[in-house]
Amino acid sequence: MTTRERTLDGFDRKLLAPLISGAVLNPVNSTIIAVALVPIGVAFGQPASATAWLISALYLATAVGQPVAGRLIDRYGPRRVFLPATALVGLAG
Secondary structure, three states: OOOOHHHHHOOOHHHHHHHHHHHHHHHHHHHHHHHHHHOOOOOOOOOOOHHHHHHHHHHHHHHHHHHHHHHHHHHOOHHHHHHHHHHHHHHHO
């Protein structure tokens, strides 16, 4: 059995670091947004309760975007998806 056949059958250990970092950073991201709701509300003259929809929108976009991104990566490859996605994030920011 070649190395290529083993990696296709089993779990690739290169995925371990991104999976762990994603699991660790997601709660940090949520905490940052929750803390930022009050200043965002103040900037727009709204109470924090009126800005709570931002968290819902974030989770909805994540729930829809991650499977779509995974499908695009499976179809076109990670390098072809990463650069346009990075440019889109830059434009949105």
